[in-house]
Amino acid sequence: MASSAAARRRQEMAAEGQRHLEETIAAAFQILSSMNDELCNPTLWSSSSAAAAAAGGAGGLQHHGNNHHHHHQHHHHHGGLPPPPPPLHSADSDAADAAGGGPGGAPGSGGSLDEARHRYKVAMAALRTSIAAVSSCAQEMGSTEHKADQAEIERLEEHASALRKTAP
Template sequence: MSNVKSTQELAAGGLKHLEDTIEAAFQILSSMNDELCNPALWSTTVSAHSSNGIVSGDTADSSHHLEMGGGALEDARLRYKSSVASLRAVLSAIPNSQKAKAYETGSIVASSESQANQAETENLEERATNLRKELANKHKHLKLLIDQLRVVITDISTWQSPCSV
């Protein structure tokens, strides 16, 4: 038997990677929520990065990112990136699996089996397309939430900075 996984095995692996991706995205959101709900985790040294007491958004974001919640957010971000990469690898391996299967079975295949395989292939391709769209939508939503978090962190940093009148 060859090293190429069957389409069903790839689909099962892809489903597992999709679940991991969703779980990691949820963990990112959960870590961000913990960060916002726990004032002890908020950065109090952000204003020290500016000589005139005014903190730019980039400075606040970069220093705050390093101090967030004990690394839970960073761990979730790394898990998310890893699971997305694995999911992409599985999705790109599906066409190779189908080519290998066609090569192994040869050109003598009954027409009904060929039609059934083609219907299955179309269903799997449609499902893969739907999963890609779902992942893209979740990615957009996560980006929006991260942008909103940056705005909130900037506002909090502004509130915490000393006012010089």
Template sequence: MEETNKSTQELAIEGQKYLEDTIESAFQILSSMNDELCNPHFWSTASPPNAHHHAPNNGDATSSDTTHQSETGGGALDEARIRHRSSVAALRSVINAIPNSRKAKAYDNDPMSTDELDAEKLEERASELRKELEDKNKYLKLLIDQLRELITDISTWQSPVAV
């Protein structure tokens, strides 16, 4: 896996996939453990779960292993553990690659990062909006002054004329 050529966003997408795999495998581990713990054979007081391992097996070591695996759910727990370890390792490698991705991006032709460019654009836009607001406030003040003059004129016209 070549993380150095990937952008931070690509690494984040890949990391999300590994995180989902990690969560799914952790759920499988819990589910397998639950299946094993709910197995009534483990609750039996008549014969302990490892009784088959202590009995002579005529020199066939694989028969006791297979019996134990069938008792523990056919190795589903072990498979889930292996998958979990693999996905955690892949997730760690992606997480470790993210800082290197950012450093590599800093040495590109554009010395400013995307965040800095976005911040600069936002500051420019805020400045434009402030100027526009000032202009609109001046125009609003002019309209209010004109309205006051109009009200004064109407009041003057409506007042009784002293004869």
């Protein structure tokens, strides 16, 4: 009976872990979607980011845009590689989250991105907790199951021995 309770507990923990994993994936997708929205909508750019983009080559996109797709020109401007994301978009970064969500930016900018990052952080914490619980439960069940397996083996060996004695 203890084995079936342990198996039921393991199933519950696996279902909870699956739910946390799905929440984490949805939150990560929300981050990407929010980033896409912000990158595609210049009105959402902070004034410092927009000024830096204009000074750093976004204006060049307009000058060269007649021959190339917007994204391709942007990539060519940076030597063929997209710029690496700034540390704030490392959604699992506790330092950025502890600092209030992100860098400077204009007030009100990045609201959906900040919400998505917060949702992701909460989902990751829940997923990590779930994984740790499954791991510790598996260790506990492992020792219990080993004892149960050992008892079952002994019982089966005794039964086999008894059958051999009664066999012709």
